[in-house]
Structure formats: structure tokens, C-alpha cells
Amino acid sequence: MGDNILEMRSITKTFPGVKALQDVNLNVRRGEIHAICGENGAGKSTLMKVLSGVYPAGDYDGEIVFDGSPVHFGGIRDSEHVGIVIIHQELALVPYLSIAENLFLGNERRGRTGLIDWNLANADAAKLLASVGLHENPVTPVGQLGVGKQQLVEIAKALSKDVRLLILDEPTAALNDTDSEHLLGLLRKLKERGITSIMISHKLNEITAISDNVTVIRDGKTVETLNLHAGEVTQERIIRGMVGRDLESFYPDRVSSPGEEVMRVEDWTVWHPTQDRKVVEDASFTVRAGEVVGIAGLMGAGRTELAMSIFGRSYGRNISGRVFIRGSEVQARTVSEAIGHGIAYATEDRKRYGLNLIEDIRRNVSAAGLKKLARRGWVNGNEETKVAEESRRSMNIKAPSVMSVVGKLSGGNQQKVVLSKWLFTDPDVLILDEPTRGIDVGAKYEIYTIINRLVDAGKAVVVISSELPELLGICDRIYTLSAGRITGQLPVREATQERLMELMTKERELVG
Amino acid sequence: MTRTAPPEADPTPQEPAPAVALHTGTSDVRQLITRNLRTSGIYVAFAAIVVLFAIITDGLSLSPGNITNIVLQYSYILVLAIGMVLVIIAGHIDLSVGSVVALTGAVSAILVIKNDYPWWVGVLAALAVGLAVGAWHGFWVAYVGIPAFIVTLAGMLLFRGMTQQVLGNVSLSPFPAEYSKVASGFLNGLIGGDGYDAFTLLIGVIAVGGYAFSGFRTRLARIKYQQPVESFPLFVARVVAVGAVVMYFAWQLAHARGLPIVLIILAVLILAYGVISKRSVFGRQIYAIGGNLAAAQLSGVKVKVVNFWIFVNMGFLSAVAGIIYSSRSNGSQPSAGNMFELDAIAAAFIGGAAVTGGVGTVVGAMVGGLIMAVMSNGMQLMGVEQPIQSVIKGLVLLLAVAFDVYNKRRAGASR
Secondary structure, eight states: OEEEEEEEEEEEEEEEEEEEEEEEEEEEETTOEEEEOTTSSSSSSHHHHHHHHHSSSTEEEEEEEEEEEEEEOSSSHHHHTTTEEEEEESSSOOSSSHHHHHHTTOHHHHHTTTOOOHHHHHHHHHHHHTTTTTOOOOOGGGGGHHHHHHHHHHHHHHHHHTSEEEEEETTTTTHHHHHHHHHHHHHHHHTTTTTTEEOOOOHHHHHHOSSSSSEEEEETTTEEEEGGGHHHHHHHHHHHHHHSOOSSSSSOOOOOOOEEEEEEEEEEEEEEESSSSSEEEEEEEEETEEEEEEEEEETTSSHHHHHHHHHTTTEEEEEEHHHHHHHEEEESHHHHHHHHHTTTEEEEEIIIIIITTTTTTHHHHHHSSGHHHHHHHTOOOHHHHHHHHHHHHTOOOOOTTTTGGGGSHHHHHHHHHHHHHHHHHSEEEEEESTTTTTOHHHHHHHHHHHHHHHHHHOOOEEEEEEEEEEEEHOOOEEEEEEETTTEEEEEGGOOHHHHHHHHHHHOOOOOO | OOOOOOSSOOOOOOOOOOOOGGSSSSSHHHHHHHHHHHHHHHHHHHHHHHHHHHHHTTTTSHHHHHHHHHHHHHHHHHHHHHHHHHHHHHHHHOOHHHHHHHHHHHHHIIIIIIIIOOHHHHHHHHHHHHHHHHHHIIIIIIIIOOOOOHHHHHHHHHHHHHHHHHTSSSSSSOOOHHHHHHHOOEEOOSOSSSHHHHHHHHHHHHHHHHHHHHHHHHHHHHHHHOOOOOHHHHHHHHHHHHHHHHHHHHHHHHHTTEEEEHHHHHHHHHHHHHHHHBBBHHHHHHHHHHHHHHHHHHHTOOHHHHHHHHHHHHHHEEEEOOOOHHHHHTTTTTTTTHHHHHHHHHHHHHHOTTTTTOOOOOOHHHEEEEEEHHHHHHHHHHTTOOOHHHHHHHHHHHHHHHHHHHHHHHHHHTO
């Protein structure tokens, strides 16, 4: 046991009415990369909050031993003091401050006068950036960096604090493949330098690729810790631990029978709202009733921009092109016009753009279709509750009641609320932007089932996704988008990940 | 369960896990109380303050004359608070309402006092000016996209200056009797009564009856939709409690000068805006915008239109308050309505509105306003000096919002 840097022993943490963690044990060996996985709401983040002192000692039962001695953190500063640094899913950087200012925030490099020595700070910052492989000027404002680079700044910041145990909460959730790979490579390098990492992730391929051990948590309990060097630990094996059952098929089966064309977009061009460049250029695509069409593209390819500009011009300027619904051209200059034409768009960022987190399920489900519940401007509250109740049942939203506040639901359940909201508007076309981002395996399967149910009912569905296996698993047809242009379309039986990736990285070439 | 014994001796003194954390299936009443802790907390605080001042002042604060006085004296703040809470729910603020009260009163005074127009011309002109001012604010906030704080700060200076300009910086008075009746008139003696006003009591009875009837109808509708309702005895208890308070209030008024006209105006406004905020599409969209602007926009809410009308409405209610205030002070002064915006904002926040928007109720704001009113009035009766009153009111506002923030932090930590 002497080689464990961290031992968490029978940690129990209760919230009003819920036992979030129950007798959880976690042993992390010195210098390893330790993955933690489990469904959303399983208690991973809570466990890390206990470890980092967000929930101070006394708020939980159990014992934490760090580096051989028991520790009792009263707050984040205490845990950082011994070298435990947590990097949250939502990055905690100040966008208007420079990289160097962010790196040394609260830990400023002072000169002899007590004032900040900017030359020293910037020089130190440059060294730290080099150590994480980020080639940026330290005076660049953080807001100008992409998410991937911001993530690296966070890690550099951790390194500046002499980190010994680095905790990353879903570090690659918002990254594209290249950035993810870079990040994982960096974790390996840190490991060589003797820094232990704990990584919470849903991406099983990443877990199996870089971690030494993986601890599976389910319903607030430790299920098992698997040693990935012992061989024969497959992704299916981990999934089995997470959900407690085998997923016979990751994607539910569906008999595809596309019907008439529902939506056709022609020559769609969108300019960036502030910069002088086209974000989407001459994009054309169609989607038929009972069909799931995928849009594959790397980050920055213009997928979300394409969708949002179609959806009531919610993005960009100088938008040109034509949209046809069931053969006739429609104008969707505002969101309510788009909704009126039977278009629905479920955002990739449900917390920022999809939900009113302080309101309950009921109010969120009715938000887009309130007019359907109203007569002469007055809302029928009972009807509204009934609608929400029906959604809760048919979507299997796990919540005590429709009066539950949406902000407290898990990601998967929040996503079901977003889908409920759009289904209530009774759309013909649903554009789902990253419908399974940040949600757990079990809930993903449920979302896929819901999509199948929709196309069975004759809806047309467009799915935007970063995960190619997902597109291959649920779509009938896949378009590829690269640098704002549609670079290809493949029926799913002809598509492979390699083939798609090839098209997604293809530049400046138009394919009908 | 109580608490699992840790495997080894625990060196930190540990509080037992909070007991409330452990029940899952709450009884109906308990759930009702915890769910409404924030709003019910306000009612409890209000009742406590009323009782406190009744004891300190030897019942003087609850005397018929004084209750009438409170209604007359604070009605315009409550009118402003109705509009203000909607502005705040949408995530804005309005710093100009005091100046708008002054300007609308001045316009009315100039027409009625200086130029001898009939009283209703003054009222209509004031309302028109209020609507125009609201549209002006709404235009800049909604369509140009300037934060309401800046727009209404500018408006505060702008409309104060305009008031002083049109009045030539001198006061105008007095209004004709009809105009003064708005704020100082009473409906009484319509159906007689001996030593008390039967009409006032009748209105009280009608109000309680209406409350019981609409409560019962809501209840039936909920049962029809198979939704949980409070148990019948609880329902009756609630109606009886509310009825007792209303009838006591009516009884006291009946023994003073009868039913103030301004109370009727106020009651109609509270009722109307209470329903608008809770049940109309417009009201719902105000909450949606305040809760998550981007999500509301992507759900098809016409954010600009809603924001525009929120400010138009605020202008309208400012004009109503301006009419009441000028009527009560029987004239128009260049410095009228000074700091009214702060009282209205305080009322909304004490009443549970959230600084970040998306939360708040009209009724809450009314109770918040009444808390301020009862406190000011009580301290006046006690002879507390103005500076001390100000200090105490400031602390109450701070503590009320601190309580709100504390509550939210607790709620946020439970995940």
C-alpha cells in the first residue's frame, strides 16, 4: 500500500434526500494516470469535490489519506497547498486577462518593490507554456484562445503551483480530436515527470489508451477498479461495470424507410458576425421524412453555425440561400418563424442556450410551445403540467416531479428536457446539435431510442455530432462539412470513420 | 439512517449529518413549507414586524387611522414596485422612476392648475407622458442594446431636468378637489352604517368571497387534471386565515374614514399584474428572459419586443404613481419623487426578487414594500429620527438580500 499517493476510504456524502456517495473507496498509485468513469449522476464529480475540499472536511464521512498522512481540507486552498489541483469541466479562466495574468492569478510574480514584475511573469509564463506544448505569446488574452488551448493554460497554471495530483474533469469533452490527442499526450508527459493524474471521462477509448487503472462508480458506490495493464479490459468490459448490464448493442436497431423530402437547403452562405469571412459557404443538403441525416465536421467547420443560421438566423450576418419545407420556399428570419415552419433546433450547449436552469421541468418543456398552451395570451397552467408530465413519462426523465428544478438534473435528464421542449412544438424537422454530449452511456442509448421513435413517426432528423461512431450508428446518410463547405455525402452503408475523416479534412472542393 | 461510523476514529469534531437531509418522503405540509421557504419567510417576517410595532407602539400602529394612513402614504411606492419587480425579473433595473413620477405630476399640474383643464385631462396627459418615457427607455434598452442601468440613469437626470424646466423650478398647487380625490378620497357611506362604514365591510366580504371562490375553482381544476392539491382542511384553514386578515383590515378601515380610492386602484393593479405575471404568455416570457436570455431567444421568445413592453409598462405605472403622488401632495414640486426608485427596488428585492433575474413575484414585492412601509411608519410613531430610520431600512434591505443569497447557496450546494 506504500505506493499509493492517495487513499480515499469509505467516503459517504449525503445531500438532502439523496445519498450521493456511499462507502466509496479510491486508491491512486503514485505516478499513474487513474481514470474514473461512471454514468452521469453516479457521483464522480461529487467525489472529486470531496477530495479537493469544495465540500470541506466534516461535510462527509470517511477518510482521505494523501501521501501517507490523513488530510482534512477546509477548502480548495488547503488541497492546492499540498499539491492537489482540480481542473473543472467549465474552465475557470478570466477571458479578458492575458495568459500570464491568468497563470499567476492569486500567485503573482512580485519584484522587490512588491509590485508585479511583468518581465519575470511573462518569462515564467513562456516556460510554463513550453512545458505544456502551447506556442502562444503570454500576453495574449485568454479569450482569444480556443477551448483546447485554454485547457492547456489551465494545466500550465496547475504546474505553476507545483502540482502533485492533477484532477481533470472531462478534459476532452469540448475538444476536437487533434486537441484531445495533444492533451492526452501531455498527460503522458506529465506522468513521466512523476505527476499523478486522475481523469474523469466518458470517452472509453481515451481511458483505455492512456490510463493505468480505471475505477468505475455507479449510483454513488465503487463498483470496481480495473487494471488496464492486466490485459483483456475492453471498452465493453468497462461499460458493463458502469451500467451493470451488457449493452447488447450500443445503438438501437431501426428499420429505415425514408419518405418524402421534408427540408431542402440550397446554397446557404453565412458570414461571421464580426469578422470578414464566410463561416458557411454554398451549403446544400436535404432531409427526408423518417430519415436521420448526420452532419460530420471537425470543430470550427461551421456545423453549429449552419444549423443556427437556418434556425431563425440565430447566428451570423449576410445570410443568403434558400430553405424549402415540403417543396415550398419558406422564410425563417426569426426563431418564432422557424418554429412556425416546423423547424426545431436543440443546442449543443444546453446549459447556456437550451434551458432556464433556475426554473422547473414544466416551465422548460413549455418554453418554446407556450402559445399552444395559451388562449388569447393566457396560459393554461394545468394543461402545461399535464404536457410536462406526459413528457416526463414518455422520455423517462428521472426526477421526483415536473416541479423539479432543471439545474439540478443530470446531463442526460437535462437533454431529455430539451428534447421534450422541442417535441412539444411538434416540428417536422429536428436539428439535434451534439445530442449526447456530456451524457452517460445509458442515457445516450435512451436518446438514440428517442431519435428512432421520432423518425418512425415520420419526422426528419438532422444530427450534428463530433463522434463518428455515433453518426455511423444512428444515421441513414451523412454529410461532411469542412471549413464551411459540404465536402461530401455518404449513405451510411458506404461510410466508414476513415472515409468520413478524409472528407472532413478535405479543403476547397465541392462535391454534389 | 443516522450516520455510518467511520472506519477509524475521526479526529475532526463532526456535526452529525443534517437531520433534514434524511427524510425523503415528506409530508404534504412540510414539503409545502420547505418549497416555499423563501416566500413564506417573507410573510413570517412581515407578520413579525407588524406584531413587533403593534406591541412597541401600544397598538397605535394598528389603529384604524394609522392603517388608513399607511395605505395613503405608501400606495405610490407599491405601484412603482409592481412595475419594478417585472423589470428586475427580466434582469434589468429602472433608476428613473422617481424622476418620471415628478415629470408626470408636473405635466398634469401644468394642465390642470395653470391652464384650468379638467382633472381627467391631467390624468390622461400624465399617462401619455409615462407611456412615452417608457417607450423611450424600451427603445434604448431593447433595440439599441444599452444596459438598462445606463439608460435609466440617463433617464433619471433627463426627466428630472425636464421636470424642473417645465415647472420653472417652482411648485404648483393646489389641484381642484376632484383631482385630489384620487389619493385622498374615500368611498364611504354608500350603504350607511352606524359608527362604521358598511360599504367598506361589504367590499371586504366580496374580496374574501372572491378569494375563496377562485381558490376553490383552481382547486377543482387541479383535481380534474389529477394534480396534487393541499388537503381540504388545509385549504379551508388558508381561506379562513386570509379572510380573517382581510376582514380585520376592512374593519379597521371601516372605523376610520372608509375605503380609500387609492386602495381600490392598488388592489386592481396587484390583482391584474399578479395574474399577468403568472398566467399570461407575456408574463412567462419575462421570467424566461430573466432566467436565461439566450435560451429564451432560441425558444422563439421575441426578446426585444418583451423588453420594450416591460419598460413601457414601467413608464405607465410610474405615471400612475405620479398621479397618485401629485394628488396626495396636492401639487407638483420640482423635487417630487426623489429616491422613489430606491424604495421600489428595495421592495422588490426584500420581496424575494433575485439580483440575477428570473425570480420574483408581484405579491412578494408588495409584501416587501409593506415591510418597508410598516417599519417607516412604526418608527415615525415611535419618534425615531429620520437618519436612524434610514440606517435601519438600509440594514433590512441588506439582510433580506443576504438571506436570499445564503438560501441560494444552500440550494446550489445540494448538487
